[in-house]
Amino acid sequence: MTKTVDILDLTVGGENPVAFILGPCQLESLDHARMMAEKIAAACESAGAKFIFKSSYDKANRSSISTKRGLGMDEGLTILSRIRDEFGVPVLTDVHDAHQCAPVGEAVDVLQIPAFLCRQTDLLLAAGETGKAINVKKGQFLAPWDMGNVADKIASTGNEKIMLCDRGTSFGYNTLVTDFRGLPIMAQTGYPVVFDATHSVQQPGGQGTTSGGQREFAPILARAACAVGVSAVFLETHEDPDNAPSDGPNMIPVDELAGVLSALVRYDALTRELIQ
Numbered sequence: 603m604t605k606t607v608d609i610l611d612l613t614v615g616g617e618n619p620v621a622f623i624l625g626p627c628q629l630e631s632l633d634h635a636r637m638m639a640e641k642i643a644a645a646c647e648s649a650g651a652k653f654i655f656k657s658s659y660d661k662a663n664r665s666s667i668s669t670k671r672g673l674g675m676d677e678g679l680t681i682l683s684r685i686r687d688e689f690g691v692p693v694l695t696d697v698h699d700a701h702q703c704a705p706v707g708e709a710v711d712v713l714q715i716p717a718f719l720c721r722q723t724d725l726l727l728a729a730g731e732t733g734k735a736i737n738v739k740k741g742q743f744l745a746p747w748d749m750g751n752v753a754d755k756i757a758s759t760g761n762e763k764i765m766l767c768d769r770g771t772s773f774g775y776n777t778l779v780t781d782f783r784g785l786p787i788m789a790q791t792g793y794p795v796v797f798d799a800t801h802s803v804q805q806p807g808g809q810g811t812t813s814g815g816q817r818e819f820a821p822i823l824a825r826a827a828c829a830v831g832v833s834a835v836f837l838e839t840h841e842d843p844d845n846a847p848s849d850g851p852n853m854i855p856v857d858e859l860a861g862v863l864s865a866l867v868r869y870d871a872l873t874r875e876l877i878q
Contacts, residue, residue: 604794604833607763609692609711609735612652614765615794615833620870622646622863623694623737623796623836625656627849628672632681639689641856642839649863654712655685656694656836658848672848675702679709686711694737700728707732717741717769717801720752730759737765737796737836742772742806746784750791766791767836769798776805780823785830794833799824800852801836815851817843821862828869831877835866 606616614621624642629635639655646653659678660671672678682693694712697703698719706713713729717739720726729736736756740749749766756764766788770778780802789795799820824835840846843853854862 604789605762605792607735607765607794609654609763610690612654612692614735617874618833619874620651620828620832620866621834622651622653622866623656623834624653624839624859625694626840626846627658627800627838627853628847629657629659629678629681630673630847632684635681635685636688638839638841638856639685639691641841642859643689643691645856645860645863648860649867651863651867654692654694654834655682655689656714656838657682658696660696660698675705679706683709697725697729700724703728703732707734711735712737712765714767715739720744720749723755726752726755727759730756730761733761733763735763735765736761737767739767739769739798739801740784740788742770742778744771746781746787749788753791753793762793764793765796765834766793767796767798768802769800769836770802770804772806778802778804778806780826782826782830785827785832789831796834796836797824797827797832798836799827800838800849800854804849804852815849817852817854820852820854821865824862824866825869828866829873831873837862 604615607614686693692711696714697706712735715738720741753764773779803819804815838853839856840853841856843850
């Protein structure tokens, strides 16, 4: 059985139903974040699911210098704190540098380590030292069994509130593939495994100065992950993905979210019934 990670009133892992990490890729404004949180909360209530609200104050790994990075840490953390207080849900955001971890840890419930940075020892240690839950994405360049070393770095701080997240593996140029063997392999570490359906359908740098993607396949891969067995599913969503400032090609329209989540909850329940 996997370990559990308690995040406010949500427990991820163990025998608990699948949890969801949901939100727009990039913070746009307080009003936009409120609108998205309201729609996501309604979709989750309809599906009988619990969620962590996710959005980034800075997209530090954009394809081009000309693309929008976000609102910045000060404004972004203020917005995320407001969302947590107003909606009573945990919030998650990315950190990109060790010095960001302490202030981010004061404002959010989950620190996320981007895939490109998953072996940066100083960043992992600083994140662990906050005592907050850590969602660390497997680098596109790593084998799933390599994530044990990543988890050990964080755990060396005394913080074992660790989730390991798969977001696809590099497969030639501008292409990712999901190896579903990696989910149970990472689960052998004992930590909860998260499947990032959004970035698994990304086409990195596939549009020249921005990344492309195939959002129509995100629900399909998420269903497959629930059939294999995961503790949480990561899905980015937006009211108008085609005009979103970041990762639009991968995000699910928020008006379709309730149906997607309802299916995933059912897949998860069936999987848990069959493997008991």
